[in-house]
Amino acid sequence: MDVKDIIDIMDIAAIADADFDDLDSIQAARAMQKRHLRMAQRLEELAIRGMEEMQRKVARGEPLNMSASDAKALLDLSRKLAPSLVMGEEMLKLLDPSGGKKPN
Numbered sequence: 001m002d003v004k005d006i007i008d009i010m011d012i013a014a015i016a017d018a019d020f021d022d023l024d025s026i027q028a029a030r031a032m033q034k035r036h037l038r039m040a041q042r043l044e045e046l047a048i049r050g051m052e053e054m055q056r057k058v059a060r061g062e063p064l065n066m067s068a069s070d071a072k073a074l075l076d077l078s079r080k081l082a083p084s085l086v087m088g089e090e091m092l093k094l095l096d097p098s099g100g101k102k103p104n
Helices: 003-022 026-060 068-095
Strands: none
């Protein structure tokens, strides 16, 4: 599986999300959310393994055998993740304005 395959899988999940409005049942919506969560977890595991493998190759001075389109796809994905990380940090601040510090 290459980077393009992973992006194609993400596109399929987005299409499935578009059908969410057509669901009449809360149970069907929950089932869909669980499927998406399992898919996301599997994709994350694959991505982590791939990144670890690439890091080992870099450390050994081996070529990554990555096409320009693969490199661009990784860069695009990193740019999509960065805003969600910032939003996550902002959400944590809203939930815990003290930043985890105990009051004196």
